[in-house]
Amino acid sequence: MSSIPLSTILVYYGAVINPETLTSYSALPRALMALDPGGYIAWIEPDVRPELVRETIQKKLSEIQVPASNEVYVALTELEDGEFILPGFVDTHTHAPQVPNMGSEQIDHSGQQYELLDWLENVTFPMESRFKDVEFAKKVYPGIVQRFIDCGTTTCCYFGSIHLESTKVLADAILKQGQRALVGKCNMNQNSPVHYCEPSVASSINATKELISYIRSLKSDRVLPIVTPRFAISCTGELLHGLGDMLKADNTLAVQTHVSENKSEVEFTKSLFPECASYTDVYEKHGLLDERTILAHAVLLEDEEMTLIKKRGAGISHCPTSNFNLRSGMAKVGEMLDRGIKVVGLGTDVSGGFTPSILTAIQHASICSKMVAVQFAATAATTQPTSDSHSQFANKQLPLATLLYLATMGGASLCCMTDKIGSFAPGKSFDALLVSGRPETKNPAMWSLPDDFMESSNRGNHYDGEKARRRLDEMLERFFFGGDDRNILRVFVQGNCIGGTALHSLAEERNLLDS
Numbered sequence: 001m002s003s004i005p006l007s008t009i010l011v012y013y014g015a016v017i018n019p020e021t022l023t024s025y026s027a028l029p030r031a032l033m034a035l036d037p038g039g040y041i042a043w044i045e046p047d048v049r050p051e052l053v054r055e056t057i058q059k060k061l062s063e064i065q066v067p068a069s070n071e072v073y074v075a076l077t078e079l080e081d082g083e084f085i086l087p088g089f090v091d092t093h094t095h096a097p098q099v100p101n102m103g104s105e106q107i108d109h110s111g112q113q114y115e116l117l118d119w120l121e122n123v124t125f126p127m128e129s130r131f132k133d134v135e136f137a138k139k140v141y142p143g144i145v146q147r148f149i150d151c152g153t154t155t156c157c158y159f160g161s162i163h164l165e166s167t168k169v170l171a172d173a174i175l176k177q178g179q180r181a182l183v184g185k186c187n188m189n190q191n192s193p194v195h196y197c198e199p200s201v202a203s204s205i206n207a208t209k210e211l212i213s214y215i216r217s218l219k220s221d222r223v224l225p226i227v228t229p230r231f232a233i234s235c236t237g238e239l240l241h242g243l244g245d246m247l248k249a250d251n252t253l254a255v256q257t258h259v260s261e262n263k264s265e266v267e268f269t270k271s272l273f274p275e276c277a278s279y280t281d282v283y284e285k286h287g288l289l290d291e292r293t294i295l296a297h298a299v300l301l302e303d304e305e306m307t308l309i310k311k312r313g314a315g316i317s318h319c320p321t322s323n324f325n326l327r328s329g330m331a332k333v334g335e336m337l338d339r340g341i342k343v344v345g346l347g348t349d350v351s352g353g354f355t356p357s358i359l360t361a362i363q364h365a366s367i368c369s370k371m372v373a374v375q376f377a378a379t380a381a382t383t384q385p386t387s388d389s390h391s392q393f394a395n396k397q398l399p400l401a402t403l404l405y406l407a408t409m410g411g412a413s414l415c416c417m418t419d420k421i422g423s424f425a426p427g428k429s430f431d432a433l434l435v436s437g438r439p440e441t442k443n444p445a446m447w448s449l450p451d452d453f454m455e456s457s458n459r460g461n462h463y464d465g466e467k468a469r470r471r472l473d474e475m476l477e478r479f480f481f482g483g484d485d486r487n488i489l490r491v492f493v494q495g496n497c498i499g500g501t502a503l504h505s506l507a508e509e510r511n512l513l514d515s
């Protein structure tokens with residue numbers, strides 16, 4: 001892992017994509033962005049001609065009045081043609097101890113055949129229960145965390161297993177490897193296998209408190225604890241109440257759980273909590289629903305549940321890969337956005353979702369929105385228009401800008417971190433991806449652009465701003481729909497490069513030199 005010497009100001013010159021709203025982003029083909037030694041963005045100049053780069057840096061440095069006694073080094077990195085910088089992805093829902101199951105259902109290899117509840121029982125709980133063995137956790141968690149990082153996830157909301165010690169190991173790995181994260185251990189004290197169930201409310205609450213103290217003792221503002229009742233089915237009302245009380249007593253704590261993912265799950269939940277008006281109301285009644293709440297899935301929400309979620313300011317993590325794979329259904333993300341639900345983020349939900357890549361979640365979020373639109377058109381009476389002309393997002397395909405927003409700012413919003421991450425602005429942390437569409441990445445989907453786009457890349461004399469911006473739009477779309485981790489050269493958190501293919505090739509070069 002590389003870190004910035006204290007007195008160095010890093011400056012990047014080249015193409016930057018910066019999300020703005022649900023429907024807009026800025027595409028800046030020749031921006032200049034400087035980081036202070038702490039990895040915060042010091043300033044951004046949106047459009048600088050190549051011959052003015054050094055002059056602009058001098059001027060900016062004099063404006064921020066670096067004390068004369070401080071020797072300041074400026075390290076300028078000029079992006080190559082075909083490269084751009086993008087805010088890092090936020091994965092708002094995933095399960096670290098399920099990564100060893102990714103792509104496998106283990107029983108008879110008949111091809112991802114289970115729906116949620118059977119899948120939990122037959123595939124997921126057996127794997128998670130292996131994390132009782134702390135040595136196993138130590139062996140696998142570092143590689144798991146690095147895999148998420150290399151997919152471009154700079155901030156991740158992790159579910160651990162029920163085990164305190166192994167979840168500490170997960171937090172240690174995240175801290176060491178430099179990712180930003182919320183980390184929780186699952187609370188489960190009912191409807192779970194005997195070997196994978198906490199023995200009492202008190203033991204579940206105490207272990208949760210101990211994990212919170214442990215993570216806070218790491219004294220990192222990057223790795224934070226999050227309360228993690230697995231879902232209503234696996235927690236008694238008393239346990240949910242106890243966790244709600246913890247949140248009431250500490251307004252810096254966040255909570256993550258699952259909601260309304262699958263038909264049988266919703267029915268079972270309602271049968272367990274008949275006093276509650278809906279699945280979401282279970283969380284409401286137990287003090288677990290407010291603006292610090294991240295609810296994964298929300299595929300089958302009833303009308304009143306959407307209203308309640310909006311009222312409480314809770315956020316939704318849309319996990320389309322998992323929803324397709326476990327045959328859960330299609331979340332109505334467009335409708336949620338129209339209702340102004342505290343923006344939606346994206347989640348990989350490994351291993352319900354079979355990849356840790358938010359790029360895949362982006363692709364599937366797009367497909368999900370298209371299929372919701374197709375279904376709307378098919379079910380609307382033939383006299384109705386085939387698209388929903390009264391809505392902005394509902395029953396329509398999500399545009400590129402919206403997908404970008406969900407993967408970055410939407411996620412930041414769910415994590416209550418919009419002041420820190422999700423986009424580029426002075427004072428925010430430099431959590432970013434250096435993306436390349438160049439031929440060396442060996443991904444023709446990104447470099448086979450038409451020649452006239454290639455010509456517009458010249459930042460100097462023949463620069464055509466409009467063409468260069470259109471080319472960046474095109475590159476972003478190609479990255480989202482044809483890109484993969486080969487195209488993510490570097491992954492930065494708080495200015496430190498912690499992953500990406502370029503990091504690995506550097507490490508390999510070093511190893512070669514060492515040997």
Ligand SMILES: Nc1nc2[nH]cnc2c(=O)[nH]1
Nearest residue numbers: 095230231258322349352
């Ligand atoms: N997708 C998914 N849904 C859940 N509901 C409760 N636990 C889980 C889980 O591990 N994955």
Ligand SMILES: [Zn+2]
Nearest residue numbers: 095258296349
């Ligand atoms: Zn999940």
